[in-house]
Amino acid sequence: MADAVKTGDLQVSIRIASRRRAMTSLTAAFPGAEIIDVTFKAPDPWVRLSPFYPHGGIPVPYSDGATSQSVEGIWQALKVFHDSDVDPTKLSVTTMKGLKRTVRRYGPVRGHRTGLHGDRLLPYEAARRRIYLPAYRWILEHRTADLVELLRDKEDVVLLDYTANGDVTNSASPLSHAALIRLHTEGRWPSEDDVEASSGITGRMP
Numbered sequence: 001m002a003d004a005v006k007t008g009d010l011q012v013s014i015r016i017a018s019r020r021r022a023m024t025s026l027t028a029a030f031p032g033a034e035i036i037d038v039t040f041k042a043p044d045p046w047v048r049l050s051p052f053y054p055h056g057g058i059p060v061p062y063s064d065g066a067t068s069q070s071v072e073g074i075w076q077a078l079k080v081f082h083d084s085d086v087d088p089t090k091l092s093v094t095t096m097k098g099l100k101r102t103v104r105r106y107g108p109v110r111g112h113r114t115g116l117h118g119d120r121l122l123p124y125e126a127a128r129r130r131i132y133l134p135a136y137r138w139i140l141e142h143r144t145a146d147l148v149e150l151l152r153d154k155e156d157v158v159l160l161d162y163t164a165n166g167d168v169t170n171s172a173s174p175l176s177h178a179a180l181i182r183l184h185t186e187g188r189w190p191s192e193d194d195v196e197a198s199s200g201i202t203g204r205m206p
Contacts, residue, residue, distance in 0.1 A: 015030065
């Protein structure tokens with residue numbers, strides 16, 4: 001359970017739960033709470049908090065002047081596999097579909113490139129900090145600030161996502177954007193800098 005965060009005179013409690021749970025289970029587990037889906041299957045306006053949502057104009061880290069329709073488009077575009085380098089076409093996808101690039105198709109992941117034309121590959125945690133976090137924070141600040149303020153004004157909220165992992169260092173589970181929303185509203189955003197990311201792993205396609 002998340003700690004309560006103060007907004008004015010209110011104590012706002014934001015918690016994370018699995019979208020796969022039945023609504024009857026959720027309402028029983030969180031009586032009185034407002035349950036809000038923030039995945040790509042959510043209704044308007046909350047779907048705008050999904051990293052798949054095509055806001056457009058999202059700056060691509062390490063890529064001066066390049067922008068993406070979605071945060072997920074950036075994450076997938078800069079991913080480098082054994083058999084495939086970056087894929088700029090993912091930056092222009094506007095349908096919330098066809099974004100994923102998989103190990104099954106392209107082989108093992110080697111890292112995330114520092115930009116579309118970068119000469120370094122970042123390992124997983126470093127890529128989360130240097131690529132995913134800045135991109136998702138940008139939409140929270142520039143595209144969905146109104147929704148963040150709505151959440152801050154609520155007293156008891158449960159955000160639904162497919163994972164609850166808000167620990168950037170935990171590579172065993174995908175990072176939860178719902179957990180990142182909670183951390184953002186509470187002023188506890190993870191560090192976007194680390195020693196490992198500063199050095200990176202040099203690597204072009206073999």
